[in-house]
Structure formats: C-alpha cells, structure tokens
Amino acid sequence: MSKILYFSRNPNPRLAVAVARYLQAPVSLEFASTFAPAHEAKFKALNPTQLLPILVEDGHSLWEADAIACRLSMMVGSNFWRMDAETPEMIRWISWAKANFVWACDIVHFEFGTKQRYGFGPVEHDKVKEGEALFHKAARILDDHLKNREWLMDSGISYADFRMATFLPFNDVAGLPLADYPNLSRWNDGLMRLPGWADPFEGLQAPELHPVPKR
Template sequence: MTQDPSRLTLYGSFTSSSSYKPMLYLALSRLPFSFRTVNLKNGVQKQPEYLAINRYGQVPTLRHNGLTIVQSNIILDYLARTTGHFAGETEQDKWTAREWLSWEADNITNVAKVRHYSRFRKVDDAVMDYFRPLALAAVTLVDKALENKDWLVGNTLTIADIGCWGRMVFMAEGGLDITTWPNVYAWSKRLKDQPGFALPYDLIPSKDKEFDPCA
C-alpha cells in the first residue's frame, strides 16, 4: 500500500531523545501521522535503505509532501511553520523560539551525552567529568530563564519548550535530579498537564504505528 505523501511520516527510535522531540510536538498538536521505527541497536540507521533518506544515518527523519527533513530541531521548526502549532505568538517570539533550538543543540545536548554514557556506553571518568558540568550549566541556564515565567518564550508553549524538554526529559537516566532546579521542575509539571502529553517510553512505539488522535 502506497503511503499518502501528504501524511506526516516520522522515522525514529524508541530510546532516542531526538526522536521524542518531534513525537511530542505531534502528540501535543493532536495531528495524525505515521511512525516508522528505526532500530538503532540492530544498526538499521546505517543500512542503505535508510541512508537513502537520511545521509547522516541518524534519527529522526520526517517525510511530508515530497520533502525529507532531518535533524530534530529543524523538524520542529518545519512543523511549526507548516502546521501553525507552537510557533510563537509574535514575530519576535518565533525567532526567539528558533534561537532556543539552536542553543539547545549546542548545550542541552550535553544532558543527552551524560545520559548516553550513563546508560548505554561506559566511558572513562574523565569524559563524564567533562560533560557533566556542561550539562549542569545548561539546565541551570534554563532554570534561570524560567524564573517568574511559565514558558521559555512569550506567554505560550512553543517549540523552544518542546525542543529543550525533549532532551531534558532523560535527566534522571544521567543521574541529574530535576528537583534541584525548582523552575525547571515546575515547568516540567506544566508540560505534563498539557493535553496529549506523554513521556518517551509511553509515546514512542517499538514498532511501526499509525497515530490518528482525531479519528
């Protein structure tokens, strides 16, 4: 059966924080989409069939209306532009939200590295001694940015929140206690109260699946 090119199709992995970010966006937006699992443990991401759509051999990948979009934050930007959800209320908010996504890729990614080296791959202690302070500094900056604010940008939930939370959700797996940062902790509870919200292991399937929340 041929896939409808107008249907959003996301390729991702069960354990991937990068996959969780666009999955969470789609869940919060209540948009129908198809999920295609890429088994990282079995090396599917490096096989020719997948490399044909994602040259980097990474997840996630989004296919929509004949386009192929890769890199999680680019996918978030694309989804916000094309579906109209969580883009930001003003023009300044829209650019500030994208700015947060760029910053996240350089900084909160250290949270993902600490989690990865804690759970999936043992590394020399010196490696963790390098990345852990960077992860702590990134979360501390987010905590400060949320002081007296509900959301990172403007007065509404945006892709900035989704992109940053999508990595930070795995803090505990890296030995980082979210309650250490009271503003981040309160923000996480606001996110969890949003209709459609789900945590990664509840949201991302281990097999291909069709999501039709409005059906």
C-alpha cells in the same frame, strides 16, 4: 498526501514524535531500524546519515528534529514554531539549548545511557564530570530565567521548551540533580503534564530501549 514520520525511542526521534502528537499533526508514525541490513539502502536514500527522525512527504524527505518540528507546525498552522516577531527569541533559546543545557545532558546521558545500552564501552567518569559541570552552569541560567515564568517565552509554550527538555525524560538514567533547581523542576513538571510529551509512544508499535544495567 502521504506523510510518514520515522522514529525510534532515542532522544531526538522522541522529540519529533512528541511534537507530532502535541500538535496532532496528520502524519503516520512508524518505528524504524535504519541500520538494519534489510532497511539500510532505503533509509540512506532518505537521510545520508541514516539517523532518525525522518519525515517523508510524497517521496521528499526532511531530517533533523528541529526542521521537522518547524514543518509539522507549518502543516497544522500552529505558532508552536513561532512565525512572527518572536521567531528570533525562540531560535535564541533553541540555539542556546543545543550548545549548553541539552549538550550537557547529552554528555552525561551518553555515558550512563547510550554507551551502556549498546555496549560502547565503560563509563568515562571524566566525561561525566565535564557534563555535570556544564549542566550546573546552564541550569543556573535556565533556573533564573524561569523564575516567575511558566515557559521559556512570555507568550506561552513553544518548540523551544520541547527542545530544551530533550534529555529530561531520560534523566532516570543520567541522574542529573534537577531538584537543585526549583524553577527548572517546576517547568519540567509542567511539560510532563502535557499530552504527547510524557509518553509520546502511547499506542504505537515501538520496541522499548535496551535496559541499562544498574550502576
């Protein structure tokens, strides 16, 4: 049965690859440039947005990182994506992350990272301030929750931890003050010790992201 996970090095595709490698899922990992003229028709048929990641199983495509993480967990019979009484709690953290902590990190990373990599215009410092304010608000909540906890859920690591940390591997560019939040920093350090998370692209054919000019 053919299973291919198409990815790039950007944050959400990175997240999907990290899940696949952490779970040792039986999928082929293939770098893709979905907007390249030669590939555009193929990937538009797989995902109308043409965005990565995309998981293809025997011609059927699944897109969006969270859905792919769920499928990969099912594929290997893992409770990484909770399928029990803890499912609502895990989804609570995924939902909160995307609307708060991840969103804040995304705003700042977009200005200092994405826009500068791809020439989308100068940094909008009012947007950076907005993102930083949201980051501090969310980080305080997250830091408090992680006090005396190794992972977001008491039962152990889950996909919610990976989703929450989507942009933290890119913080060398965003420069958000993780050190101001010791429990959050400790949790992030724990993630960085996990196989598949620190460098999910190890051994893969995957061109590096364009460098970001120094500030």
